[in-house]
Amino acid sequence: MTADGEIIHFDNVGLRYGTDREVLSDLSFTLFPGRFYFLTGASGAGKTSLLRLLYLAQRPSRGMIRMFGTDAITMPRSRLPGLRRRIGVVFQDFRLIPHLSAFDNVALPLRVAGHQEKDLAGPVRDILDWVGLADRIDARPPTLSGGEQQRVAIARAVIARPAMLVADEPTGNVDPEMALKLMRLFEMLNRQGTTVVVATHDLDLLRKVPESLIMRLDRGRLSDPTGALRYPPRKMQ
Numbered sequence: 001m002t003a004d005g006e007i008i009h010f011d012n013v014g015l016r017y018g019t020d021r022e023v024l025s026d027l028s029f030t031l032f033p034g035r036f037y038f039l040t041g042a043s044g045a046g047k048t049s050l051l052r053l054l055y056l057a058q059r060p061s062r063g064m065i066r067m068f069g070t071d072a073i074t075m076p077r078s079r080l081p082g083l084r085r086r087i088g089v090v091f092q093d094f095r096l097i098p099h100l101s102a103f104d105n106v107a108l109p110l111r112v113a114g115h116q117e118k119d120l121a122g123p124v125r126d127i128l129d130w131v132g133l134a135d136r137i138d139a140r141p142p143t144l145s146g147g148e149q150q151r152v153a154i155a156r157a158v159i160a161r162p163a164m165l166v167a168d169e170p171t172g173n174v175d176p177e178m179a180l181k182l183m184r185l186f187e188m189l190n191r192q193g194t195t196v197v198v199a200t201h202d203l204d205l206l207r208k209v210p211e212s213l214i215m216r217l218d219r220g221r222l223s224d225p226t227g228a229l230r231y232p233p234r235k236m237q
Contacts, residue, residue, distance in 0.1 A: 005032055005033060006030045006031070006032060006066075007031050007032060007033045007067070007068060007163065007164060007195050008030065008031040008054065008065070008066070008067055008164070008195075009029075009030045009031075009064075009065070009066040009067075010027045010028055010029050010030075010053075010063065010064070010065055011028050011063055011064040011065075011066075012026055012027070012028055012062070012063040012064070013026075013027040013028070013053065013060045013062065013063030013064070013065060014026065014027070014060060014061050014062045014063055015046075015049055015053065015058065015060050015061050016061045022061070022220060023046050023049050023220050024046050024049055024050060024053075024060075024220045024221075025220045025221055026221065027050070027063070027221075027222055029215070029222060029228070031164075031195055031197070032195070033163070033193060033195050034190065034191075034193050034194075034195065035190075035195055035196075035213060036186070036187065036190045036195075036196045036198075036209055036211060036212040036213065037195075037196065037197045037198070037212065037213050037214070037215055037228055038198050038199075038200060038205070038206050038209070038212050038213070038214045038215070039051070039197060039198065039199040039200070039215050039216075039217065040199075040200060040201065040203070040206070040214060040215070040216050040217070041201075041216055041217035041218060042201070042218075043201065045217040045218055045219060045220070046217050046219075046220045047168070047199040047217055048092070048168055048199070050199075050217065051166050051168050051197070051199055053065065054087070054164075054166050054197060055084065055087045055089045055166045056072060056080060056083060056084050056087070059073065060073070067083060068083065068086060068163065070083065085109070085112065085113060085160075085162075086162055086163040086164065087162055087163070087164045087165075087166060088109075088157035088158055088160065088162035088164070088165040088166070088194075089157055089165075089166050089167075089168075090150075090153055090154050090157045090165070090166070090167035090168060090170045091153065091168060092168045092169050092172070094141070094149045094150060094152070094153040095153070096141040096149055096152055096153060096156075097141070098140060098141050098142055099140065100140065100141075101137065101138050101139060101140055102128060102133060102136055102137055102138070102139050102140075102141075102144070102152045102155075103124055103125075103128070103137045103138065105141070105152055105153075105156055106124045106127060106128060106152060106155045106156045106159055107120045107124045107159070108156060109156060109159055109160040110123070110124070110159060110160055113160060123159060124137075124155075124159065125137065127155045127158065127159055128152075128155055130155075130185065131151040131152075131154060131155050131178075131181075131182070131185070132151065132178065132181075133148060133151055133152065133155070136148060146173040147173045147174045147175070147178065149173070150170070150171075150172070150173040150174055151174065151178070151182070154167070154170055154182060154185070158185065158186075158189055161189070161192070161194065162194060163193075163194065163195065164194065164195040164196075164197065165186065165189060165194050165195070165196045165197070166197050166199075167186070167196070167197070167198045167199065168199050169199060169200055169201070170182060170186075170198060170200075171183070171200070171202065171205065172202075179202075179205070180208060183205060183208050183209060186198065186209075187209060213228035214228055215228045
């Protein structure tokens, strides 16, 4: 994070796959710590591609991306894992490890970060209980429903309290009651300082987080209905 508070900065970023036309064009924006952003747009607008840039799974075709005060384009590849560990990701296709239990899938980020085994049980059990899976702690992903797998994926993404959480349609496989509960979890993390970016086509979600800011993608370009691209950082309590 830089001295003026920015956490992510895009400057004239474009992305194309191969020789096709750009799927993202002329993206310039700043994300600030402690803010909650919704990324909306029709199917095919480029939401998933933009999220891939945000969690460093994809490099842009042009432009500059600065993350946590570091030029993410020119930095040595050896430093990328450390930067990625500051970002929690909820994937649309979950990406759980099928031979590991729900407990071990959720514990994975803590183990990678070097936490001792004796310190894992409490936090992992607490977060699985919060997402309604206390009774499925030993279950492996193939035995879980789609909604249960989604909740395990969300628990794994937030267990290490990342500086930024990026979520691609995180409520797409859960019922409305659980969707609201998950949004409250994201809000709680946000109030504690995590920058949250949720991509969704569910416009009802936008009304459930009153202080959220909206970035709207239309054919690869961003519009700014709530001032998200220029909003000053909120003072943390």
